[in-house]
Amino acid sequence: MMRKKLVKMIYLCAFGLSVVGCNDDFLETQPLSQASDVSVWTDLKLSEAAVLDLYQGTWAGTLTREETTDAFTDQAVFTHPGRGVDGYTEGKMSPDYGTFMDMQWMSWPQLYPFIRNANIAIAQLPENMAGFDGPTLDRLLGEAYFMRAYYYSQLMRQFGGVPLLLEPLTLDSEANNPRATFEETVNQIVADLDLAIDLLEDAPLSKARAHKITAMALKSRVLTHAASDLYEPSKASSVSTIAAYSNPELIGYTGGSQAQRWEAAKAASKALLDATTGYKLDYSAPASFEEARQNYEDIWLQGDENQDFIWGRLVEEFGFGSRTYPGGDGWSQGPGMVALYHGPNGYREWAGTTPTEALVSKYTLADGTEFNWDNPAHAAAPYDNREPRFYSTFLYDGAPWKQRTDDVVKFDKWNELQSGFYTFLDGTIVNGVDTRQGPVEDWNGSRTGYYFRKFADPRLPPSWPNNLQKIDAPYIRYTEILLNYAEASINTGDEGEARAWLNKLRFRNGLPEITAGGSELVEIYKRERDKELVNEDARFFDMKRWLEGPYSLDKQVQTVIVQGTQKPGTTVEPGDYRKDTTVWDYEYTPSEIVFENRRWQDKVYFMPIKQEEIDKDPSLIQNPGY
Template sequence: MNKFKKILVATVVAGLAVTSCNDDFVNTSPLDQVSEAAVWTDAALAEAFVTELYGGLGNGGFDEQMLASLTDETAFTHPGRNITTITESRSNPADPGWINGTLSWVNMYSRIRACNLALKNLEAPKFNNSNKIAERLRGEATFMRAYFYHQLVRYFGGVPLVDRPYTLGEEDYMAPRNSMEECINFIVKDCDQAATLLEGTTLAAGRASKAAALALKSRILIYAASDLYDMNTAKAKSSAMAAFSKPEVLAISTGSRTERWTKAKAAAKAVLDLTGYGVALNLSAPVSKEEGSTNYMNIALSRNGGEKDLIFARYFINAKQENGGRQGLFNGPNGYHNWAGNTPIQNFVDDYEMMDGTKFSWQNPQQASQPYVGRDPRFYASLLYDGAPWKPRTADVAAKDPVNQIQTGQYELGDGSGTKTPYFGLDTRKSTVEDWNGSYTGYYMRKFIDPNPGIVDQNTWQQVPWPHLRYTEAIFNYAEACIELGEDAEARTWLNKIRFRSGMPALTESGDALRQRYRNERRIEMAFEEQRYHDARRWMIAPTTLGRKANIITVLGTLKPGKTVSLYKYDPNSYNYEYKVTDMDPGKENRTWLDKMYFLPIHRDEMNRNNKLVQNPGY
């Protein structure tokens, strides 16, 4: 295993390395380094060491390439990033495809070793511990170890469990993969211990807490009860899993799923019972469309009370210009000089219900002629579509669009005489503004982008946190467990709390119909939050979701007879609009699902370093 043969050195503070220097010729200590022994005899340095563990979170999910583009949520616009290696099921041990650093095997084990170093040295603190700082630091390190292991497990399956720092001179640095059950139990134990150690602590935003430990436990136990993690179900639904020689590293065979769902339900309820979390969950009826959109936007931006939904997050500040604060640039429209990185696909857009709770359908003539009218209020807080209002354009573009509307279609301009000139929208790939950055899908992401007109996305950083763990996720976990245990009424009670604050009517279904409504509700509410990739796999619906061809929209606006338009704006009084859904050009992306993609391959280099590892099925 990578790094098992090395003494990993964790950074204490920026620019300081935990090393020692004792030269026989010059017996001096370096001014830019701190010895490992010194770190654990000084409470402030020990705190700095543990603080650096959070560096393993990276930018959360706010990198230029987002996990959403590995799913049926978005498509990545720019070529050459190894996204399609995964979406087209071409992953292999030599080239797994794009893997975010927050789930990289190498990075996670480096961070796990740092956690183990902290836990070992904090068992018997060598500094004054009268204020119990060592217990709190141990709680944080234990939580972070659980978090890093849960990242490895949900991407790779069972992994080698290492609970101590390796040292020089050991007989064997190799380690086999533990079973999925052992990994789940290990993570749960760490979560329980972290929750106990962090009981009663109040730390800065972005650090571990009892609530975070309980929320992580809820997540991993929901996974453990799901189809992909149940050996019999996984084998029945996947030939690759059925043929695998070591199925225990990917799924659980002992006990019953009822027992697992019961544990998952209890873990989620423990989160719901916490005080101080949750937003607008005491409603008895749906709020208005406008309030529903506002509620959802406030939660996504973590402001105006929406921050109460966050349990554990990665925060960003303007003083430290990190890429996590550049979502406007990364995902905004090219007509605003942005990069259109992860753009929603039609498959996802179509799953937003109508305001009355019915499904949207292109077979309904009225809905097909006005697809952006009367949809779930979260639609308007999550997506930028043709004609959607948005920020003022930059000075060099403002004259072309003084009304500030998204333009993703092709339209006609005319003087009323019958002569018509084609005009391509400012936010298309034939725009007069950075056409190479235009969306292929006809949509842009709105969620997580600060709508403040004073924030010019291409040169201003925003301060929107990435939601690692949300209170709402725990509600979904609880509802899912209730559905699987046949407790439909309880599930509906909690799901309708989320729907009412969003302006949507109550769910009334039972059984499998309720299960399907629940899954769509989770898909919409948790959009772009790295939930869909894991949900589609653990539910084993990936062949018909992640593997489905990506759909796009083309919009054509033709002038009505006698209408004069010299400067385009969205105007149904002057234009007839036609909307056409097609598959994305397969030369751009040709999505395909193979069952090997239920888990990522362990990189060839790791397999070569550790001869006790067994590769995942299909590779």
């Protein structure tokens, strides 16, 4: 039965994956819908198609849909209620899975089929019935090991120890697969990655397919997470649900040395840093403001063409016509719709996930000074003189942006964000075109007064669906590994090394050198990571492994109310408003909105196992708090 499922999946893959070279002649001579399990592994193209289909379970990561995982944290909020985001932010998750949104690229029910297919590939490829040459066989087998490790790492970071299915299952064996311990799960992932590193030694470098560098980078991520406080009993015992759990071996280490685990993470991260190079990390002083702003934008705008990009979904190769993005109607083309998903309503976009003031306040001034609303100078002009990444990440009141569509030009001919409310001398109040009270699709207005600029291609007009953008979805970047190395260095007492690498990153981003140590260095590191990896599936896991759940979610979302009042003696034509401090006085007021009743629940450190899975396999033990 499992093999029939595989054949069915490969058939679907063949229609969409141009990267496997499934041309018309091939499809005519060997329709995959009729291929037997033997013919799959005795045919060169079918075997490669089976391996390449394993990549489909990544979807497009954080660029898959309107909701990003940052919306489950302090950094963002999802604009439209009723889709299960509050399951995370209000701690309402339960094993019935009707209480929260299950993101498909991290989902237990959706990832295990890909793990099973990886197991089939690992079992079949060494037989080499298709007659691959040695390098090709090693590459495909290495990719199968890598993808199995990747999917297990996605599950490990959410559930802890999981069932380690390492062979193709029969129906009889599917009903009794208890969870491995957390330590066993981590060890298996690392073992698979070590095999992948060896097998992929000579594989062609690729940003879409795994090779040695990709596997080394994932090893750094896995060992960094495993060394973190969430999995260390002496630290995690402060969490109520973890302290009361009767199976601690499923959600963390029960022995061994956290210091040694940090040493392993440090070594894995340094190995990657030494094996390749990052993007513009050779500054000896802070880059200029404009260069720094462009540096950060280049990293996500250039996608796989940028050195920082190690592995992700390349829209040109995996494209919009793959199995997980069937295409054809413009509605299933996740990575091409990111600007639409998160953009301003005044551009007829949807404001799906928008930044919170909690995130915006993490961005310093250009000189590295912390932003503080209690500072009158900061509060009077909160969007002036901020660090360069701020301007590459956010759209805010007065921010320059794209040409408005023809029907919206009458409300704004200057192509600037209007997320405030403006009172003219005659008493007329104009609601900004990008507010929830504005004249264009007000239901799609931001609740926080901000929008994400990051991952929205500024070169394309807001004319979806005719101009689907082609920004690649990053899964792993060099900078993440740099940050992993800095974190491991801090935790092994090598603060000088941590500062040296953090300063490379800060100089690229136009920020001054840091000299801090101790808890101050830890705080600087964490907030650097938050800012650098916005909307890249990082904060969701970081807040958990750092035990920062209460810090992140025990507070309500804040909006910033922007009020502009026309100065006496000035002249503004009706319908001709733009941001101008010589004409308008501005007041900025941070205010809480109880859109979600955000509160942290300790059980959210781990995800619930779906009750349906436990019903099928009673050997599975549920996570704490559920």
